[in-house]
Amino acid sequence: MKNINIKDLARELNLSVGTISKAFHDSYEISEDTKNRVLETARRLNYVPNPYASSLRGRRSKNIAVVIPEVADSFFSLAINGIESVAKEKGYHVLICLTHESFENEKTILQEFQGGRVDGVLMSVSRETSESAHILNLMGNGVPLVFFDRVLDEIDTAKITTDDFESGYKATEHLIQQGCDNIGFLGISECLSISNRRLEGYQKALNDYHVRYDSQQIINCTNDAVQNDILIRELLQGPNRPNGIVATVEKLTTPVYRASEALGLNIPADLKFVCFSNLETASILNPSLTTITQPAFEMGKIAATLLFKSLEKNDFNLSKESQVVPSRFIMRGSTI
Amino acid sequence: MKNINIKDLARELNLSVGTISKAFHDSYEISEDTKNRVLETARRLNYVPNPYASSLRGRRSKNIAVVIPEVADSFFSLAINGIESVAKEKGYHVLICLTHESFENEKTILQEFQGGRVDGVLMSVSRETSESAHILNLMGNGVPLVFFDRVLDEIDTAKITTDDFESGYKATEHLIQQGCDNIGFLGISECLSISNRRLEGYQKALNDYHVRYDSQQIINCTNDAVQNDILIRELLQGPNRPNGIVATVEKLTTPVYRASEALGLNIPADLKFVCFSNLETASILNPSLTTITQPAFEMGKIAATLLFKSLEKNDFNLSKESQVVPSRFIMRGSTI
DNA sequence: CTGAAAGCGCTAACAG
DNA sequence: CTGTTAGCGCTTTCAG
Numbered sequence: 279m280k281n282i283n284i285k286d287l288a289r290e291l292n293l294s295v296g297t298i299s300k301a302f303h304d305s306y307e308i309s310e311d312t313k314n315r316v317l318e319t320a321r322r323l324n325y326v327p328n329p330y331a332s333s334l335r336g337r338r339s340k341n342i343a344v345v346i347p348e349v350a351d352s353f354f355s356l357a358i359n360g361i362e363s364v365a366k367e368k369g370y371h372v373l374i375c376l377t378h379e380s381f382e383n384e385k386t387i388l389q390e391f392q393g394g395r396v397d398g399v400l401m402s403v404s405r406e407t408s409e410s411a412h413i414l415n416l417m418g419n420g421v422p423l424v425f426f427d428r429v430l431d432e433i434d435t436a437k438i439t440t441d442d443f444e445s446g447y448k449a450t451e452h453l454i455q456q457g458c459d460n461i462g463f464l465g466i467s468e469c470l471s472i473s474n475r476r477l478e479g480y481q482k483a484l485n486d487y488h489v490r491y492d493s494q495q496i497i498n499c500t501n502d503a504v505q506n507d508i509l510i511r512e513l514l515q516g517p518n519r520p521n522g523i524v525a526t527v528e529k530l531t532t533p534v535y536r537a538s539e540a541l542g543l544n545i546p547a548d549l550k551f552v553c554f555s556n557l558e559t560a561s562i563l564n565p566s567l568t569t570i571t572q573p574a575f576e577m578g579k580i581a582a583t584l585l586f587k588s589l590e591k592n593d594f595n596l597s598k599e600s601q602v603v604p605s606r607f608i609m610r611g612s613t614i
Numbered sequence: 615m616k617n618i619n620i621k622d623l624a625r626e627l628n629l630s631v632g633t634i635s636k637a638f639h640d641s642y643e644i645s646e647d648t649k650n651r652v653l654e655t656a657r658r659l660n661y662v663p664n665p666y667a668s669s670l671r672g673r674r675s676k677n678i679a680v681v682i683p684e685v686a687d688s689f690f691s692l693a694i695n696g697i698e699s700v701a702k703e704k705g706y707h708v709l710i711c712l713t714h715e716s717f718e719n720e721k722t723i724l725q726e727f728q729g730g731r732v733d734g735v736l737m738s739v740s741r742e743t744s745e746s747a748h749i750l751n752l753m754g755n756g757v758p759l760v761f762f763d764r765v766l767d768e769i770d771t772a773k774i775t776t777d778d779f780e781s782g783y784k785a786t787e788h789l790i791q792q793g794c795d796n797i798g799f800l801g802i803s804e805c806l807s808i809s810n811r812r813l814e815g816y817q818k819a820l821n822d823y824h825v826r827y828d829s830q831q832i833i834n835c836t837n838d839a840v841q842n843d844i845l846i847r848e849l850l851q852g853p854n855r856p857n858g859i860v861a862t863v864e865k866l867t868t869p870v871y872r873a874s875e876a877l878g879l880n881i882p883a884d885l886k887f888v889c890f891s892n893l894e895t896a897s898i899l900n901p902s903l904t905t906i907t908q909p910a911f912e913m914g915k916i917a918a919t920l921l922f923k924s925l926e927k928n929d930f931n932l933s934k935e936s937q938v939v940p941s942r943f944i945m946r947g948s949t950i
Numbered sequence: 951c952t953g954a955a956a957g958c959g960c961t962a963a964c965a966g
Numbered sequence: 967c968t969g970t971t972a973g974c975g976c977t978t979t980c981a982g
Contacts, residue, residue: 619958621960631959632962635960635962636961663960666960667958668959670959671961672960
C-alpha cells in the first residue's frame with residue numbers, strides 16, 4: 279500500500295540511505311557486491327525512487343514540455359512521436375500541454391513552468407499569439423525553449439520550420455499552371471508565422487504569374503468549425519467564386535470538401551484544392567488530395583535534439599541553430 | 615536559473631515563509647491585507663511555487679497519467695481532449711504516456727509510476743497486453759486506475775467501454791443485409807478485449823444469418839504497416855476473396871482502400887467495408903466510409919471523472935462504476 | 951568502501 | 967494574526 283522509499287530499503291539491507299543512493303547511481307565508491315545486493319532487493323521490493331524528491335534535490339526535473347495548440351492533428355501527433363523518441367533516449371519525460379489555440383491558455387501554461395516543472399520547452403504557438411512577453415519571461419528564467427513549425431520571429435532561439443514561403447509559392451504556382459485564375463487562400467491567423475509566410479508565397483506566385491490578387495479571396499479561418507463552414511460557404515457561393523484554393527491547415531480539408539459537395543461544385547473540375555496536411559488519408563479522399571506534407575516526425579526529432587543539447591551544455595547557443603527543413607509537394611487528384 | 619522561491623518572497627515582504635504559504639492557500643489565519651500584499655508581490659516577482667516541493671511534502675503529485683498505445687489516432691486524441699477537460703477543472707496535470715503497442719513499454723511506464731509520479735492512471739492497454747501483473751502491482755500500491763476502451767477483464771476496476779459486441783454484430787449484420795456472403799474480419803490482437811468482443815459480435819451475426827464462417831477470413835493485423843499491407847493484399851487476392859470486411863481500428867482504413875485500388879476492386883461493388891473509426895475524413899473518402907464511431911471525448915471525460923472521484927474519496931469503489939457507452943453506426947458509401 | 955548529515959522548497963502543526 | 971520548525975525522499979559533501 280505504502281510506497282516503499284529509500285529508507286525502507288536501507289533498513290532492509292542494513293545500509294545507510296547514502297550508500298543506497300550511490301549504489302543506484304553506480305558510484306565508484308560502492309563495491310560491486312553491495313551494488314548488486316541493493317539492485318536486487320530494490321527489484322524485489324519494487325522500489326522506485328520518488329522523482330519529485332530527486333527533482334527537488336537535484337534542481338532538474340527530467341521533464342520537458344511540448345506546448346502545442348492541439349493533439350487531434352496529424353502534424354502535431356507525428357511531431358510528438360519524434361520528440362518522444364529522443365526524450366526517451368535521454369531518460370526524460372514529455373509533458374504534453376495543449377493550448378487549444380488560446381493565448382490565455384498558452385500564457386497560463388508557460389507561467390506554470392516558472393515554478394521549475396520542466397527543464398525545457400518545445401513549442402508551437404497558438405493562432406492567437408502575437409506577443410512574446412510570456413515566452414521571454416520564461417526564457418529569462420533560464421528555461422531553454424525551441425520553436426517548431428509555428429514560431430515567433432522576434433524571439434531569439436532555435437526555430438525548426440519548413441519552407442513555408444516556398445511551399446505557399448509552389449502550391450499556388452501549381453494551381454495557376456493547372457489553369458486557375460482566381461485563387462482563394464484559407465489562413466488561420468493574421469499573426470501566425472506559418473500562415474503569413476505561406477500567404478507571402480501565395481502572393482508572390484500570383485504576382486509572378488500576373489494572376490489577379492484580390493484580398494477578398496483571403497479568408498482568415500477561426501477556431502470554430504461551425505464558423506469556418508460558414509466562411510468557406512460564403513467564399514464558394516459568393517459572386518467571385520475562386521476556382522482554386524490553397525489552405526494552410528489540415529483541419530480545413532473536410533469543410534472545403536463538404537462545402538463543395540453541398541454547393542454542387544466538383545473538385546477538381548470546378549475547384550482545385552491544395553492543402554498543407556499530414557493526413558494519412560489524403561490519398562484516399564474523394565478526390566485524393568494534393569498536399570504540402572511536412573516532415574513532422576523529423577521536425578520533432580530535430581527540435582528535441584537541439585533542446586537536449588542546450589540542456590546538456592549551458593554554453594550551447596540555441597539562437598544559432600535554426601533549421602528549415604523542406605516539405606514535400608504531393609500532387610494528387612484534387613488539382614489535376 | 616534564478617527561480618525565485620518562497621524564501622525570497624518572505625525576505626522581500628518581511629514575513630515568514632509559513633505566512634506566505636498560508637496566504638497562498640487562502641488560509642483563514644491570514645489577514646486580507648497580508649494576503650493581498652503577498653499575492654501582489656508574488657505576481658510582481660513572478661513567483662510560482664515549485665510543484666515538486668509541494669508534491670514531496672503533500673505526497674500527492676496533482677498529476678494523472680494517460681497510458682495509451684498511440685497518439686496519432688483520432689479516437690485517442692479525442693479521448694485525451696475529454697480527459698484534459700476534466701483534469702483542468704480539477705487543477706491536475708495530464709501526463710500522456712505512449713506504449714506504441716508494446717507490452718514492454720507498458721510495463722516500464724507503469725513501473726515508473728511506483729515512485730509516486732502520478733496520483734492515478736487512465737489506461738487503454740497495448741495490443742500485446744495479456745498479463746495483468748504490472749497493473750495489479752501498481753493498483754496494489756494504492757494508485758487508482760480506470761480503463762477506457764481497451765480493458766483487461768480480469769482486473770477489478772472501472773472500465774469505460776463501448777458496446778463492442780453489439781457494434782461488431784451490427785456492422786456484420788449490415789454487410790449481410792447488403793448482400794455480402796463472405797465477410798472478412800481484421801482484428802489487431804488475439805488478446806485485446808475490444809478486438810475479441812467485436813469479433814464475437816461478428817461471429818454471432820454470421821451465425822444468426824447462417825452465413826458461412828471461415829476462420830481463414832479472420833486476420834490478425836500487426837503493428838507494422840508494411841506487414842499489414844501484405845496481409846490485406848493476401849486476403850484480397852486469395853482464392854476465397856471476401857466481399858465484405860469489418861475492420862476494428864481506424865488505421866486499417868488506408869491500407870484496405872489502397873489494396874482494393876491496387877487490385878482493381880471497387881468499393882462497394884466488389885468489396886463492402888465497415889471500420890471502427892473516429893476519422894473526421896470518413897465522410898469525404900472515396901467512397902465515404904461506413905463507420906462505427908465511438909464517443910471518444912465523452913469516454914475520456916467519464917473515465918477521468920471517475921478517477922477523480924476515487925482520488926477525492928478513498929472509499930469510492932471504482933469496481934462498481936464500469937460503464938458501457940453506445941457507439942454510433944454511420945452508414946456511408948463504402949457499404950451501399 | 952560506508953555512514954552521517956545538510957539541505958532542495960514547501961506545508962502544517964504548534965507556539966506565540 | 968504571524969512565526970518557528972520538523973520533515974516529505976533524495977543526493978551529496980565530508981568524515982571515518
